[in-house]
Amino acid sequence: MFKDNFMHQIQTLSTSYFQNMGFDQETIDSLIAQGLSDLEKNVARFERELSKDSPNLKHVADVAHTIKGILGNLGLEEQAALFAKIEKLTQTNQLEEIKTLLKKI
DSSP: OOOTTHHHHHHHHHHHHHHHTTOOHHHHHHHHHHHHHHHHHHHHHHHHHHHSSSOOHHHHHHHHHHHHHHHHHTTOHHHHHHHHHHHHHHTTTOHHHHHHHHTTO
């Protein structure tokens, strides 16, 4: 579902974000490694739920919220906003719109 270069883009953008905040490279590497690890686990949960015949939109919303937070912590506000929109779409059962948004990643 997610493009292969999604994680690489996150790493590149986050590195720049943390450098601009004045973090040293060792701290940046640690923050990004933890963020990417958390993100990979939650993206896998998100994809598993959406691949079901009848996804539980409450679960989709919960994981989207978690992903939104991780992306925000990594300084990726634009990507976080996408997951905020997905979270909101779950409230009105707009599964097809969610899947359309995910194609943009």
